[in-house]
Structure formats: C-alpha cells, structure tokens
Amino acid sequence: MKKLVVTGGAGFIGSEVCRQVIAQTGWSLVNLDKLTYAGNLQSLATIESDPRYEFVHGDICDRPLVDAMLARIQPDAVMHLAAESHVDRSITGSASFIQTNIVGTHALLESTLGYWKTLSTDKKDQFRFLAVSTDEVYGSLGPTGYFSETTAFDPRSPYSASKAASDHLVSAWGHTYGLPVVISNCSNNYGPYHFPEKLIPLMIINAMNDKPLPVYGDGSNIRDWLFVQDHARALRLLVEHGRPGETYCIGGRAERTNIDVVTALCGLFDPIRSRPAGETAKRLITFVQDRPGHDKRYAIDSTKIETELGWKPSVSFEHGLRCTVDWYLANRTWWEPIINGVYAGTRLGLPVA
Numbered sequence: 001m002k003k004l005v006v007t008g009g010a011g012f013i014g015s016e017v018c019r020q021v022i023a024q025t026g027w028s029l030v031n032l033d034k035l036t037y038a039g040n041l042q043s044l045a046t047i048e049s050d051p052r053y054e055f056v057h058g059d060i061c062d063r064p065l066v067d068a069m070l071a072r073i074q075p076d077a078v079m080h081l082a083a084e085s086h087v088d089r090s091i092t093g094s095a096s097f098i099q100t101n102i103v104g105t106h107a108l109l110e111s112t113l114g115y116w117k118t119l120s121t122d123k124k125d126q127f128r129f130l131a132v133s134t135d136e137v138y139g140s141l142g143p144t145g146y147f148s149e150t151t152a153f154d155p156r157s158p159y160s161a162s163k164a165a166s167d168h169l170v171s172a173w174g175h176t177y178g179l180p181v182v183i184s185n186c187s188n189n190y191g192p193y194h195f196p197e198k199l200i201p202l203m204i205i206n207a208m209n210d211k212p213l214p215v216y217g218d219g220s221n222i223r224d225w226l227f228v229q230d231h232a233r234a235l236r237l238l239v240e241h242g243r244p245g246e247t248y249c250i251g252g253r254a255e256r257t258n259i260d261v262v263t264a265l266c267g268l269f270d271p272i273r274s275r276p277a278g279e280t281a282k283r284l285i286t287f288v289q290d291r292p293g294h295d296k297r298y299a300i301d302s303t304k305i306e307t308e309l310g311w312k313p314s315v316s317f318e319h320g321l322r323c324t325v326d327w328y329l330a331n332r333t334w335w336e337p338i339i340n341g342v343y344a345g346t347r348l349g350l351p352v353a
C-alpha cells in the first residue's frame, strides 16, 4: 500500500485525485491544503471520514509544518498540485502566484529533499515527487502544430511564468540533488467541482441564471479540453510508473474554439430551460474586451504518456460536457455558497486604466 502526500487536494483537480485514490486504490493519503479562496472541503465530503484519508490545513511555504508532516507520514510519494491557478487573477495581482507557485514549490522541494535523504536506498529509488503543471508554460501556438515534451518554454502570463519557474526548480532538484522528480504538463481540464471563475463552470452557472455569457475577444482562441477524471487517472499512473527526470505532456485531443464551447453549452441548456418559442440560450452570448496577452491556441501531443503508460482520454468532450452540466444542475449546494460568497462571477484580469 502506498502512502501519498497530495498538496492542493481541496482544489478542482486535487480533490478529484483524492476522491479517486480513496475510491479506486488501497493507498492512504494526506491532503495538505492552505484553503485559499479556491480550496473547498465540501469537494472532499465523500471521503472525509475514510480512515485512509487525512486533511492537514497548512501552507506549502511553511517549512517547519511540512518537515514535521513528512517525517510523521513517511510518504512514498508527493503529488504537488497546490498553486494559484487562474490566469485572470494573475493579471490583476501576481504576488500570490510568485509566493505559492515559485517560493512554495522551492520550500516543498527543500522539505521533500530533507525527508528523502533519510530514506533507505530502496525507498529512495522508489520515491517520486510529481509536479503537476500546465501546457501554458509552452506559450501560444499558431494554427498548426502541437506542444510536446521537447517544446521550448515561452510563458506569457504571470501565471504561466510562475509555473514555468516552478517546473525549472523541480527539474533542477532532480538533476542536482538526485530527487526522483516527474513533471506533467496538462491542457485545460473541466468537470465537476470546477471553481466558477473558469470558462466552463462560469458559463454553465450564468446560463442557469439567464445571465450574460462573456466571451473574451472574438471567441476564436483555442484550448485542448480534458475531462478532470482522465487527468487524475494520468497522475495516478505517473506517480507510480513515471520515469524520474522525465516530463509528460497530457492532453485531451479535443481542441475547440471558445465560441464553440460556449455554443455547445447553450445547445445543452435549450432543451432543459423553458423559453419563449424560438429563443435559445445563445442570445446570452456577449463578446467582451479580450484578456491582455491572451494566448491564441493550446494543443498537446500526448504520444509519450500514451505509448509509455497506455494512458488515453476515455471521455469525449461532448459526453464530458453533458456530465458537467448535469453535475452543476444537481449540485447547487456546492456552487451557490461560492457565488454568494468568495466569487460572484465578476470580470477579472482587465488592466487598470
């Protein structure tokens, strides 16, 4: 049985990892999370009383706390997801991104290295530090081509620059100190428990409430969408079988323009909302001022993880989108407190005049 430390396990992807680990493996796990605006223990309600699950409220920057936790838990792996994750927020204010994504990753690497040095040779070899990162470190694509593990970094937002710095630190701790690190760079995730500052949950909740659906620019920017459960499954494979020192790109092979995503969502709402004859949710679409420095296109070539580990996305975009809409319809008690509390859906990330 493996013992895992997951950082950021109260967030969107981290909570899916925690739920999957408890439901689908015999592993035990400790979730270290600071509970920022994006952390939500409601996302872990189904596993909170499982004896194999423990929550530790804390900051990855807190060396004494993390040192003591690692010494007590004696984990076989650390899966690092804790981050500031929203591009628009990084445009409005970058300080917390530098602090958590760079200073925090550095602190976590130092704590993990200190712990790893105490292990037996066998345990040292088996140990993994998996850093969960983003395709945004590679910059922006033109109409053709794909990001892969050999694409040069070219981050363009404060968020992606902070994640690129984090990836460089992780890689350096592998090369210099021999810590068995693995890095994953994944495309846009979507699915249940997604914080409603992000495109898909924001559009779903606004459509449910008959509010405008704000599309940045002309809606032609492209993202490569992956259902969150498929990402979490890839991360579980990587923490067990990823080769130390290697990077793995993970993507959905599901490129869509933003306007196509929003139009598809409108199509899912029309049959379930009673409107005057002929009226569709599409009338809510509103083109708004573009995101500063808006990356045009992301697309991932995930051949490496597909061939090495046999991973493939299992959920089509159309099916995943429908499941996601159904989940938000059925789980108002999860998102209503957010909309009425920490985030009411207002536009973020515009330059101050």
Ligand code: NAD
Residues within 6 Å of the ligand: 007, 008, 009, 010, 011, 012, 013, 014, 032, 033, 034, 035, 036, 037, 038, 039, 040, 058, 059, 060, 061, 080, 081, 082, 083, 084, 085, 086, 100, 104, 132, 133, 134, 135, 163, 185, 186, 187, 188, 189, 190, 195
């Ligand atoms: P999220 O914003 O939903 O969750 C982040 C979590 O980290 C929250 O629970 C928050 O409380 C916690 N956290 C923040 N700062 C912390 C700190 N200093 N110490 C401890 N915990 C802290 O993020 P997400 O969308 O689940 O993304 C998780 C990871 O995956 C991030 O590293 C992100 O860069 C990466 N990623 C996300 C996507 C995506 O589409 N969402 C795609 C690729 C990679």
Ligand code: DAU
Residues within 6 Å of the ligand: 085, 086, 087, 088, 133, 134, 135, 136, 186, 187, 188, 189, 197, 198, 199, 200, 202, 214, 215, 216, 217, 221, 222, 223, 258, 291, 298
């Ligand atoms: O590519 C992986 C990244 O995907 C992750 O690293 C980030 O953590 C995650 O937030 C996500 O970043 P994006 O900026 O691509 O996601 P977001 O949902 O913010 O925006 C998706 C696209 O939709 C983007 O082109 C901007 C656009 N958009 C977004 C919002 C919130 C709109 O048109 N309107 C909106 O209201």
